[in-house]
C-alpha cells in the first residue's frame with residue numbers, strides 16, 4: 001500500500017487543517033522480564049510450588065496454536081503536526097502486506 005509522506009488533516013490541538021508527517025509505528029519487542037511476568041516472579045523466588053507452573057513442559061507455541069495464520073498486518077500510522085509537533089494515532093488500521101511512503 002502506498003501512502004503519501006505528508007497529508008493535510010485536522011489537528012486536534014491547532015483545531016484546524018495543518019500539514020502532517022505520516023510515519024508507520026515501529027513494533028516494540030516484548031521482554032520476558034516485564035513486571036507481572038511469571039518468569040520474573042520465578043527468578044525472584046515469588047512463584048513457588050511444584051513443577052513448571054504450567055508452561056515449561058509444553059511444546060512450542062507454533063505446534064498447538066494457530067500462530068501466523070494471517071499474512072497481512074494492520075497499519076499503525078502516526079501523524080505528526082508540523083505546526084505544534086503533536087502526534088496523533090490513526091483510528092483503525094487497514095490490512096496491508098507492505099507499507100510504502102511515496
Ligand SMILES: [Zn+2]
Nearest residue numbers: 011014081084
Ligand atoms: Zn497542530
